[in-house]
Amino acid sequence: MADEFAKGLGLLTGAGLIWMVLAGWYKTPSFSGAQLTGAPPSDLSMLGEAALILTESMFWLAIFGAALFWVGVPLGRQLYAGIGSE
Template identity: 80%
Template sequence: MADEFAKGLGLLTGAGLIWMVLAGWYKTPSFEGAQLTGSPPGELSMLGELAIVFLESMFWLAIFGALLFWVGVPLGRELYAKVEGE
């Protein structure tokens, strides 16, 4: 169980750090307004557009990756043990 917790925590912190860095670059228009949640600039190059896609994918990887290892894997093991025990 500690292994799944470490994997989920690693995904949450690693993907969350990447999300925070990219959101700071692309979604923080000023320090007085919305930070990390503002809208991205309109005129982006192809690399900027790829960074926005990567930013959004890191957000969802952090959320669903942690849920997978903290809830999904233990639940799957419990269900498998229950089916094997019958």
């Protein structure tokens, strides 16, 4: 059980860190306005567009990765144990 917690925490912190860095670079227009959630600039290069896609991907990986290892895997093991004992 601790192994799943560590994997979920690793995904949450790793992907969350990458999301925060990229969102700080691309979605923080000023420090007096919206930070990390502002509108990205419209005149980005192909690398900037790829970074925005990676930003969104890391956000959802952090959310669903942690949920998978903290809820999904233990639930699957419980279901498998219940089916295997019958």
